[in-house]
Amino acid sequence: MNVPPHETTVQSGALLRIRDLHVHFHIKEGVLRQHQATVKAVNALNLDLFPGDVFGLVGESGCGKTTLGRAVVGLAPVTAGEIRFKGRSIVGLEGRAAFERARAIQLIFQDPYASLHPRKTVCDLVGLGLKLHHLAEGYEIDERVLAMLERVGFSIDHMYRYAHEFSGGQRQRIALARALVLHPELIILDEPTSALDVSVQAQILNLLKELQREFNLTYLFISHDLGVVRYMSNRIGVMYLGSMVETGATADIFRQCQHPYTRVLLSSLPSLDPDAPHRGILLEGDPPTPVDPPPGCPFAPRCPEARDRCHVDKPALEQRGDTPTHLTACHFPHLA
Amino acid sequence: MTEDTILEIKNLHVRFPIHIGTVRAVDDVSLAIRRGEVMGLVGESGCGKSTLGFSILRLLRPPGEIAAGKILYNGRDVVTMSERELLAFRGRQVSMIFQDPLTSLNPLFRVGDQFVEAIRTHEPRVKPKEAWARAEKTLQHLGIAPERLAEYPHQMSGGMRQRIMIGMGLVLHPGLLIADEPTTALDVIVEAQFLDLLNRLREQFNLTILLISHNLGIVAQMADRVTVMYGGRIVESGPALAVFDNPRHPYTQGLLASIPNIKLDQPELKTMPGAPPDLVAPPPGCVFAPRCPQVMEKCREKRPLEFNLSGMRVACWLYA
Numbered sequence: 001m002n003v004p005p006h007e008t009t010v011q012s013g014a015l016l017r018i019r020d021l022h023v024h025f026h027i028k029e030g031v032l033r034q035h036q037a038t039v040k041a042v043n044a045l046n047l048d049l050f051p052g053d054v055f056g057l058v059g060e061s062g063c064g065k066t067t068l069g070r071a072v073v074g075l076a077p078v079t080a081g082e083i084r085f086k087g088r089s090i091v092g093l094e095g096r097a098a099f100e101r102a103r104a105i106q107l108i109f110q111d112p113y114a115s116l117h118p119r120k121t122v123c124d125l126v127g128l129g130l131k132l133h134h135l136a137e138g139y140e141i142d143e144r145v146l147a148m149l150e151r152v153g154f155s156i157d158h159m160y161r162y163a164h165e166f167s168g169g170q171r172q173r174i175a176l177a178r179a180l181v182l183h184p185e186l187i188i189l190d191e192p193t194s195a196l197d198v199s200v201q202a203q204i205l206n207l208l209k210e211l212q213r214e215f216n217l218t219y220l221f222i223s224h225d226l227g228v229v230r231y232m233s234n235r236i237g238v239m240y241l242g243s244m245v246e247t248g249a250t251a252d253i254f255r256q257c258q259h260p261y262t263r264v265l266l267s268s269l270p271s272l273d274p275d276a277p278h279r280g281i282l283l284e285g286d287p288p289t290p291v292d293p294p295p296g297c298p299f300a301p302r303c304p305e306a307r308d309r310c311h312v313d314k315p316a317l318e319q320r321g322d323t324p325t326h327l328t329a330c331h332f333p334h335l336a
Numbered sequence: 337m338t339e340d341t342i343l344e345i346k347n348l349h350v351r352f353p354i355h356i357g358t359v360r361a362v363d364d365v366s367l368a369i370r371r372g373e374v375m376g377l378v379g380e381s382g383c384g385k386s387t388l389g390f391s392i393l394r395l396l397r398p399p400g401e402i403a404a405g406k407i408l409y410n411g412r413d414v415v416t417m418s419e420r421e422l423l424a425f426r427g428r429q430v431s432m433i434f435q436d437p438l439t440s441l442n443p444l445f446r447v448g449d450q451f452v453e454a455i456r457t458h459e460p461r462v463k464p465k466e467a468w469a470r471a472e473k474t475l476q477h478l479g480i481a482p483e484r485l486a487e488y489p490h491q492m493s494g495g496m497r498q499r500i501m502i503g504m505g506l507v508l509h510p511g512l513l514i515a516d517e518p519t520t521a522l523d524v525i526v527e528a529q530f531l532d533l534l535n536r537l538r539e540q541f542n543l544t545i546l547l548i549s550h551n552l553g554i555v556a557q558m559a560d561r562v563t564v565m566y567g568g569r570i571v572e573s574g575p576a577l578a579v580f581d582n583p584r585h586p587y588t589q590g591l592l593a594s595i596p597n598i599k600l601d602q603p604e605l606k607t608m609p610g611a612p613p614d615l616v617a618p619p620p621g622c623v624f625a626p627r628c629p630q631v632m633e634k635c636r637e638k639r640p641l642e643f644n645l646s647g648m649r650v651a652c653w654l655y656a
Contacts, residue, residue: 060523167611197380197550197612202594202605209604224523227596231605251601268528269598270553274576282532283525287493 014084015186015218016049016072021081023064023071027291037291041067041076043242043298046317049186054212054219056233056250058226058265060287064242065222069188072220073107074098085186103133106179110191112171118164122149125163126178133182148177152207169200173207180211188220193228205231226269230254235325238262241298242290244317248326258320258333261299297330305332342511342544343369343392343430348405350384350391357616361387361400363568369512374538374545376559376576378552380591382612384568385548389514392546393426410511428458431505435517437497441489447500448485454504474503477537495526499533506541516548531557552595556580564588567613567623574648584650587624622653630654 023042029035041064049055057065070076072083078091090101109115116125126145130136136144146156152173163171172192179187192208193201205228212219223229229236230250237247238259246259257263267281283302288294294301300310309331317329321336350362362384369375379385390396392407394414407414409429417425434440442450451471452464462470472482478499489497498518505513515534519527531554537543549555555562556576563573564585572585583589593606610627619625625635634653643655 060525169611198552199380199591199594199608200611202596202607205596206605206607225596226524227598230598231596231602264525266598268524270528270531270551270557271599272553272556272580272592272595272597274556274559274580282529287523287525 013050014048015051015053015086016047016220017082017084017087018045018047018068018072019082019084021045021047021068021071021083022079023067023076024079025077029291039290040242040293041290042071043290043293045081045239045242045244047237047244047247049218049220051185051218052216053235054221054233056229056236057220057222057239058224058229058236059239060224060265062241062287062290063239064290065239066190068239069107069190069220069222072186072188073105074101075107099133103129103182104184105186105188106182106184108172108175108179108187108189108192111195112168112175113195115175116163116171119162121160121162122154122166122174123159125174126181129178129182135182144181145177148181149174151180151211152177167200168196169204172196172204176207176211180215183215184217186218186220188222190222191224192221194223194225201228208232226266238265241288241293243298243314243329245299245330246326246328247317248323252323252326256321256334256336258326258328258335259299259330260303260305260334263334264304307332340371341368342371342410343546344406344408345388345392346406346408348388348391348407349403350387350396350400351403352400354399354616359615360568360618361615362391363615363618365405365565365568365570367563367570367573369544369546371511371544372542373560374543374547374558376555376562377546377548377565378550378555378562378591379565380550380612382615383565384615385565386516388565389432389516389546389548392512392514393430393432394422395426395432424458427454427510428508429510430512430514431508431510432514432516433498433501433505433518435520437494437501437521438489440501441497443489446486446488447492451485451504451507455507458508470507471503474507477506477540478503478533493526495522495530498522498530502534502537506537506543509541512544512546514546514548517550518547519554520549520551527554534558552580552592564591567618568615569623570649570651571624572648572650572652574650578646578648584645584648584655585624585652586628586630586654590627590629622651 021042022044025039025041027037027039029037059065067076071078074093082089083091093101123145127141130141130144146159149159193204211217221232233250236250236253238245240261246262257266264281264283288301296311296314300306315329315331317327320328320333345365345367348362348365352359352361365388377385391402402415448468448471452467455467455470456462471485475482480499519530522530547555547558559576562576562579564571566587572579572588583592590608596605608627613619613623621637622635622640625631632653640651640653642649642651645655
């Protein structure tokens with residue numbers, strides 16, 4: 001496999017480095033639960049995240065994007081492979097080291113109704129991390145909580161209210177304050193706006209963008225919505241069935257995507273212009289399950305352009321066109 | 337009511353009396369759907385679009401009630417129908433498909449049996465075998481192998497189940513199909529397949545569809561005309577092209593501007609400040625006034641009338 005280009009140009013400058021990551025789950029199938037099967041949720045995946053990056057990770061449900069995010073914070077079992085954060089391995093951390101990771105890497109969940117304790121005040125919710133990590137004590141906690149709440153658009157009036165009193169968009173801002181108050185170095189946002197209405201989504205996305213610039217944050221932004229990802233990210237990764245099929249600068253992907261799956265995904269989006277009627281590339285069949293995926297290219301069974309080789313030989317994620325940062329896992333990519 | 341109007345809603349009020357007051361979920365809404373068209377009904381959560389859909393079939397959950405107004409289907413008022421009349425009306429005249437295809441199908445029965453039940457409830461004289469054969473025929477139109485009627489819902493994918501739901505909605509050849517967020521549970525690729533199918537069925541059977549969705553993209557692709565709701569009221573209604581290309585109401589303008597566009601590099605999204613209104617105590621004038629960038633004195637005091645602008649209806653004082 002080719003050496004990913006970042007490795008040579010930016011020596012160990014990656015904040016997060018994932019190499020050949022596998023997250024497998026063993027399940028029992030069949031009526032009698034006798035048959036063993038393996039769900040390969042993440043399958044031989046590589047990814048580099050650099051400080052200040054907003055990396056948009058897209059794919060359909062079941063492609064493994066959420067599992068990948070969870071593996072980084074230790075919430076999903078790593079079967080094989082390497083996850084390095086600031087050069088150090090963070091697979092299988094325990095005790096103090098795991099505790100420190102919990103501060104440095106924050107996770108924002110999709111459903112703000114489930115991620116905030118409804119019977120705790122906002123001050124408690126946001127301040128607990130400060131207390132646990134001994135970052136502040138006494139009145140200083142309240143001061144720092146208030147400062148952060150004000151930054152995300154609340155006032156002192158909101159500080160002693162309960163989480164259940166807030167709307168979805170407000171709750172997502174509370175979750176954000178709770179993460180930011182610990183000065184994390186990486187924030188994993190797992191579909192942070194999919195539970196919100198579009199007008200509220202726009203408010204949250206703009207806030208996320210502002211905060212990213214202000215604190216020079218690094219985001220791993222997981223989403224199924226390509227419009228949102230285009231707006232937010234400077235780099236994009238497209239996942240299919242546990243594998244990264246294409247990755248590159250946002251501008252490059254939208255200008256000239258190389259993988260057939262990315263093309264299908266982009267053409268499936270309904271346009272807001274009624275004059276441009278839907279002329280998507282329609283795929284036959286349903287999305288496959290990651291239970292015992294095919295040996296060759298994961299997309300081959302549905303790919304409109306698959307050839308014999310695709311069914312047996314899994315393509316590596318490597319440079320195919322002229323842009324060294326644009327990598328595609330396809331034997332027959334679309335090149336300009 | 338003109339010849340080609342299949343459904344006409346006149347001054348409909350739907351209320352939910354709850355302990356803290358009365359929620360005016362649908363507040364004086366009038367709307368006409370023409371035979372053979374796809375009418376898109378859009379708006380954000382809580383704007384009353386689904387409540388309006390449920391009202392048409394008189395399927396409001398208590399304490400929801402129709403407080404006033406008329407719902408005329410081919411001239412007959414649904415609001416005054418008896419339970420007996422409703423049984424003949426639902427499914428047969430107007431059918432509805434819901435957002436979540438998993439909870440809409442009974443997991444304990446084969447899909448085919450559920451078709452048979454639906455058909456025989458309305459036409460008791462049809463023999464089970466005939467009903468099954470009719471279900472098979474419907475499945476062919478949906479591009480599903482007839483053998484799959486013998487399967488249980490859990491054996492099917494989400495997209496397949498939603499196609500089955502469409503089939504159930506169509507098997508009795510209703511005059512109007514209400515689709516409430518039919519693709520919200522589906523991924524984009526499956527959504528594209530589903531919309532393609534709906535478009536083909538529409539041409540084949542000359543369907544009339546009320547498409548309720550928060551997803552403006554699918555409405556832009558499917559609908560002939562679009563109605564925009566906000567705070568229980570209709571703010572704008574007109575041909576899809578006009579509404580999307582040249583929205584008149586400040587809410588519609590704000591809504592369209594707040595969607596990240598897949599085709600553009602946007603430095604910043606336009607946002608509307610504030611949050612949707614409290615429908616227990618809506619603002620006295622225009623419901624959108626507290627968030628409106630073009631608000632005037634009059635907007636805060638008087639509820640806007642509806643103005644006709646070359647084929648569009650806009651409830652906004654800007655056009656007085």
